[in-house]
Amino acid sequence: MRPLSLRRLLAAGAAVALALTACGDGADEAPADEAPDDAADTDEVDIPDDGPTITMASFNFPESSILAEIYGQALEDAGYPVEYQLDLGSRELIFPELQAGELDFVPEYLGSAIVVGFDADPPEDVDTGVEQLRELFADDGISVLEPTGAENSNVFVTTAAFADEHGLTSVSDLADAGEIVFGGPPECEERDTCFVGLQEVYGLDNVSFESIQEAAARLTALEQGQNQLTLLFSTDAPLAGDDLVALEDDQGMIPPENIVPVLRDEILDAYGDDLRALMDSISAQLSVEDLRDANQLASEGLAPDEIAAEWLADTGIVD
Secondary structure (H helix, E strand, O other), rough: OOOHHHHHHHHHHHHHHOOOOOOOOOOOOOOOOOOOOOOOOOOOOOOOOOOOOOEEEOOHHHHHHHHHHHHHHHHHHHHOOOOEEEOOOHHHHHHHHHHHHOOOEEEHHHHHHHHHHHHOOOOHHHHHHHHHHHHHHOOEEEEEEOOOOOEEEEEEEEHHHHHHHHHHOEEHHHOOOOOEEEEEEEEHHOOOOOHHHHOOOOOOOOOEEEEEEOHHHHHHHHHHHOOOOEEEEEOOOOHHHHOOOEEEEEOOOOOOOHHHHHEEEEHHHOOOOOOOOHHHHHHHOOHHHHHHHHHHHHHHHOOHHHHHHHHHHHHHOOO
16 A cells, blocks of 8 residues: 555544554555656666765754655665765754765755854845855855755744733744743854844843753743743744744844755766756755644654655655
């Protein structure tokens, strides 16, 4: 039987979660989608036998690993040699390895790559950001491929109850909400688009920082009232409910965060335009809804490689 589609997996997971907990596959099978017109044709790809292995890397959160698996599995299906180094850590750890040639491919986030990776001014829009990132990476021998329509940016989140109590709709409103503890991952404390920005862009001297690595632990601290503010991503599944409020970034501190694959020129030179075309065809199909669905599945315990395989099958990129 064909594996359940991404949407069917979500429905099955939700149904089982209501009963007890686990991941089931007993729902009726969804019909296979037709392959989209812009799916890359990999039947005629000529891959040299002595081509280099492509080392796929990801940051240390599930969505990043899922994205690396999506691009990597598509490459493997087309016949390219691929190995994975996933869940490695933050950008501050991965960038030096990428620039040194120890890693080859990373699904990046546009604004953070520019602001955090290069300590440069944030882009105002996607197109100028892509060109800016290409210039920044040029001396490292790294290419920036076409961006996806999917974007995942930092969001500052509080509970609906706390927002109602203090009349919060935007980040600026936090200035009048008393003393606030903000929970974020360790690297957030030093980033201009995170805690530093709350202080310097928004002038929130009433906000203190608590380092909490895992998003689930940050949510627990928020729900239990230990923190009043936390950092999530805009594609995180919990934001679909009514219990949390994502505050508006009314000062425009967060830059566009469309996903952009970055890939060493050595790999592109070895494999040519066919590889680029395959990667661009994947990026053209990724949406915000896809990321939110994928994150929901990850929260239910499905592994990144399984989630990626389902998405590739659903889109017709991989049979």
